[in-house]
Amino acid sequence: MAAMATEEDLGTRIEEALRLRFTERSTAAEAYGPEFAALWRAAAEHALGGKLIRPRLLLDFRLALSAAGLTHEEAACAVDIAANVELLHYAFLLHDDVIDGDLIRRRRPNLIGSLAERRSDDPDDAELHWARSSAILMGDLLLASAVLGFARADVAVDTRDRLLALMEQTILETVAGEHTDIGLSDGIIPPDLRTILSMSAYKTATYSFVLPLRAAAVLAGASASAEEQLTAIGRHLGLAYQLQDDLLSVFGDAEEHGKDAFSDLREGKETAIIAYARMTGHWPSIELHFGAPELSTRQCTDIRDRLRECGAEGFARSLVEEQLGAVSTVLAEAETAGTISPAAGRTILALASRIESRRA
Amino acid sequence: MAAMATEEDLGTRIEEALRLRFTERSTAAEAYGPEFAALWRAAAEHALGGKLIRPRLLLDFRLALSAAGLTHEEAACAVDIAANVELLHYAFLLHDDVIDGDLIRRRRPNLIGSLAERRSDDPDDAELHWARSSAILMGDLLLASAVLGFARADVAVDTRDRLLALMEQTILETVAGEHTDIGLSDGIIPPDLRTILSMSAYKTATYSFVLPLRAAAVLAGASASAEEQLTAIGRHLGLAYQLQDDLLSVFGDAEEHGKDAFSDLREGKETAIIAYARMTGHWPSIELHFGAPELSTRQCTDIRDRLRECGAEGFARSLVEEQLGAVSTVLAEAETAGTISPAAGRTILALASRIESRRA
Incomplete structure (x- = not known):
């Protein structure tokens, strides 16, 4: 029935x-x-x-x-x-x-x-x-x-084994990402762009995107190659989501997104935006105030403007596009190979589109 | 083979x-x-x-x-x-x-x-x-x-289900015991004797004694009633072990047990010994120094002598005997009922005897 x-x-x-x-x-x-x-x-x-x-x-x-x-x-x-x-x-x-x-x-x-x-x-x-x-x-x-x-x-024994392997990998990667994030904020791990991007993929993308997509696929009896493609897709979606989050905190409308405006700047959060700015000539003037909890709104908008001028905003936005582009590429391959159905593909594209236009 | x-x-x-x-x-x-x-x-x-x-x-x-x-x-x-x-x-x-x-x-x-x-x-x-x-x-x-x-x-499916139920119960009780222990040391939960004894049973006995005994029994295909009896036995063994631990910290020979002498007194640890002392007329003089990190060895031996005089040491030692006596009682019932073999009973009694004569 x-x-x-x-x-x-x-x-x-x-x-x-x-x-x-x-x-x-x-x-x-x-x-x-x-x-x-x-x-x-x-x-x-x-x-x-x-x-x-x-x-x-x-x-x-x-x-x-x-x-x-x-x-x-x-x-x-x-x-x-x-x-x-x-x-x-x-x-x-x-x-x-x-x-x-x-x-x-x-x-x-x-x-x-x-x-x-x-x-x-x-x-x-x-x-x-x-x-x-x-x-x-x-x-x-x-x-x-x-x-x-x-x-x-x-579920069947082999499905359960796949779910357990997924859970194990998810916990390991999320914890590894969190560990790196703490190392960055405690000044133990150097904040280069590559480290920050892989940290975001592990800390956020793995359990927020890869896990739900793969778990659904395992429950639906999808192939191992579908799982692999969904891992790549989830990672790209999660990175795009995190980058949008970082962008919102600095360049977004606090009324809309509901978080404290500029909290990332006051906390001195190491994001891709900041990692890019560090490599530019504008950094000395940004560094002066970055990470000071008592920053005024005026000082924050100053930093925001500098992050825009130095190209960090544009860089992060292009990374979002790159990640969402990669989602489409993997998805097209998967649909051609028949590992992911067109209906499932539409769900992923709708999610990518929500991430792209995210304001809150 | x-x-x-x-x-x-x-x-x-x-x-x-x-x-x-x-x-x-x-x-x-x-x-x-x-x-x-x-x-x-x-x-x-x-x-x-x-x-x-x-x-x-x-x-x-x-x-x-x-x-x-x-x-x-x-x-x-x-x-x-x-x-x-x-x-x-x-x-x-x-x-x-x-x-x-x-x-x-x-x-x-x-x-x-x-x-x-x-x-x-x-x-x-x-x-x-x-x-x-x-x-x-x-x-x-x-x-x-x-x-x-x-x-x-x-293992077989039903053995696995029993192992998982055991693991779940173990984690729940250990965490509940730890939570109470923190509440005691932060002054959130009142340090009465009953609370301290159930805290010890949950925090220490469950995972250190009940878990190993029951896990072995489940792997050996023992009955549910054997598991129940082992839960009682493990709890009594664990309580006796913890009480001996508390006794050693105050009345033991630091050279032998290898921990800091009197660390429990300096930390102000809420033990059954202290809970008993609180109910006696000696408490005001003990309370004066109890929990001061900088206590000298001399002050500690003073407190120790008072804990002896007020009957707290004797009380804790009698509790140890009571718990180990309860182990023998449950074990005798189990052997009569045929749920625990004589050989398994000997392993438990040997453990009880090691706890009784524990010096380190």
């Missing part, structure tokens, strides 16, 4: 699947004391507030790969794997926030900020330590949960 | 299995830059220096459960699962050290200390941040690796 499952329907089901997981865990956590249960409830609240970009991509692509629609079982399995992808994402976010010392995400308290606030309005060192340590531990639980979720997928 | 595998032989094989895993990873890590490869090499050095208590317990018990000895396949599988138990242990240690801010373990630099030392003799904030962040990330990799190792065990 093959029932069609629509995109809308599956989107709602990811939310339900995630909500169910957290509710079950929060209840089970009661046995370990009120503070542990409170941690689970707080984590649920934060984890469920996301835009579900990665699981939605997985499901969109999974639907595109099956012209005849998904059976109940296939849909349930895709939703389950998609929920695990979101858990992995949230686990990474938590450890990222601990490492960066952040208490805020998208202008609201993150899990650490909320846990600290629950103790007092002006948390002391012990309260912040408690909140950060809680986030490390919740990250561990959700990371393990995501891996266990992949391990328990209700 | 059933070949016997001896205890000695299997012990060596765990080391080899761990070494192989780390060597493979260190080599693969080269692709992600020299710093990431260096992190893997440093982690290997530290992880391979352990006493392998947990994997050895697993293998001892696995051998005891099979009167006829292990086939090559059974031995290989037990070694593989044992290596994953050690990886889980080391992942927990790394995150523990990050949370506690420790740079030293057993009088030598831990991974964080080594990574910081590699940067400079007197590491600055950025260098310490780099070292701590690296330890968070390596903990993530090893945690995921341990779960993946269980997921890929070369």
Whole structure:
């Protein structure tokens, strides 16, 4: 009995699947004391507030790969794997926030900020330590949960093995990318352009783009060469996405993108834009203020103008085009070889187009 | 072709299995830059220096459960699962050290200390941040690796499902125990005796005793009731072990046990000994100095004498006896019911006896 499952329907089901997981865990956590249960409830609240970009991509692509629609079982399995992808994402976010010392995400308290606030309005060192340590531990639980979720997928043995290999590679590359990113911001690793681009590919593209696309392909029984092509496509899409992110922080409209304007400049974030600027004669005047937390809006717009003049903006925009061009090239090869269907190709091109015109 | 595998032989094989895993990873890590490869090499050095208590317990018990000895396949599988138990242990240690801010373990630099030392003799904030962040990330990799190792065990489907359920429960309880421990030391959770004992059971007993015993039982095809009895036995053993640890730090011979004498008193560690003392009239005089990092040896011996006088030492020693007595009771029931063999029972009793006479 093959029932069609629509995109809308599956989107709602990811939310339900995630909500169910957290509710079950929060209840089970009661046995370990009120503070542990409170941690689970707080984590649920934060984890469920996301835009579900990665699981939605997985499901969109999974639907595109099956012209005849998904059976109940296939849909349930895709939703389950998609929920695990979101858990992995949230686990990474938590450890990222601990490492960066952040208490805020998208202008609201993150899990650490909320846990600290629950103790007092002006948390002391012990309260912040408690909140950060809680986030490390919740990250561990959700990371393990995501891996266990992949391990328990209700699929054939060889599909499960492919999913586990994908999960392993994803975690390794994401962690490697994060490690390089920290090395860059701590001044341990030199910020050359090549390092920054490979860091972005590993830290962002692998789990946000390659993982959803490949997981969908594995669930749909795609070939190993399709997986390989999707790895390349996901990497190009992810790099383009990250470069757009970097561009938005400096040249975008803060009203539209909703992040703190110029936060990258105040944080001294090593991006492709900055790596390019370093190689130009404008760098000494940019370096003077770059990375100062107290920069005024006026100083930031000055730096922005210099980054434009020195050609860094144009360079980053051309990189975005290059990456999106590479997506089309790999996709055309895949369609010619018959490894990726035209419908699946359209899903990828629609995503590339959203990244290209991204304003928020 | 059933070949016997001896205890000695299997012990060596765990080391080899761990070494192989780390060597493979260190080599693969080269692709992600020299710093990431260096992190893997440093982690290997530290992880391979352990006493392998947990994997050895697993293998001892696995051998005891099979009167006829292990086939090559059974031995290989037990070694593989044992290596994953050690990886889980080391992942927990790394995150523990990050949370506690420790740079030293057993009088030598831990991974964080080594990574910081590699940067400079007197590491600055950025260098310490780099070292701590690296330890968070390596903990993530090893945690995921341990779960993946269980997921890929070369066993029947229902055995694998039991192993995964065991792994999930282990991680949940260990993290819950660690969370409570942090809450105690940050002054968030009140240090009553019941909380401290359940914290110890979750934080230490679950993964150090219950996990190895149950994993061995699952691999040997033991019944669900055997697993349940081993959960109780492991919890009692683990509590006795932790209480002995607490006793050693205050009343033991530092020359013998090799840890810093009185470190628990200087750190203000909330143990069963302290929880008991809090309920006595001696507490005000103990509280005066308890938890002061700069305590002299003389002040520490003063506190030690008071902890003895108020009955806290005797109380903790009686708890050890009570826990070990409970091990014998559950074991006798299990042997009567035929769920645990006499040979397996002897392995448990030998372990109980080592814990009872523990001096280091």
